[in-house]
Amino acid sequence: MRIFDEIKEDHEKQRTLLSILTKTEGDSEGRRELFEKVKEELQNHAEAEEKHFYVPLIEADLTRDKSRHSIHEHHEIDEQLEKMENIDFSSSAWLPAVKKLQELVEHHLDEEEHEVFQMAGKVLSENKKDSLGKEFREMREELDS
Numbered sequence: 001m002r003i004f005d006e007i008k009e010d011h012e013k014q015r016t017l018l019s020i021l022t023k024t025e026g027d028s029e030g031r032r033e034l035f036e037k038v039k040e041e042l043q044n045h046a047e048a049e050e051k052h053f054y055v056p057l058i059e060a061d062l063t064r065d066k067s068r069h070s071i072h073e074h075h076e077i078d079e080q081l082e083k084m085e086n087i088d089f090s091s092s093a094w095l096p097a098v099k100k101l102q103e104l105v106e107h108h109l110d111e112e113e114h115e116v117f118q119m120a121g122k123v124l125s126e127n128k129k130d131s132l133g134k135e136f137r138e139m140r141e142e143l144d145s
Contacts, residue, residue, distance in 0.1 A: 021035060084097045
């Protein structure tokens, strides 16, 4: 699969996991497990995406600024995850924090899919799109194991 397809597949998983997480209640084992799964998914995705999507895009003038912006958004998501680790899972502040995380992630995913992908399509060759997709998936499998 091309890099865009690989990334979009991850995005759908992230949207689903976050949607489920916003429906959890209290300091339950399920909430904790799901939060850890969401955190791992977001972090592994960002690591593979930065290496196999954004590094090549930073090299091109057309996509440099947008790539840096997207990497910055990864850091904002990491900061929100870190804040959430310090909130009691049964606290009334936890659900608003999850919704803030969901908002940050969905903004990032939408921007990536509707803006970055189009720009990247102009600077990456067809062969590069395929090879980056393969490298991205291999790194994801390695990180997830």
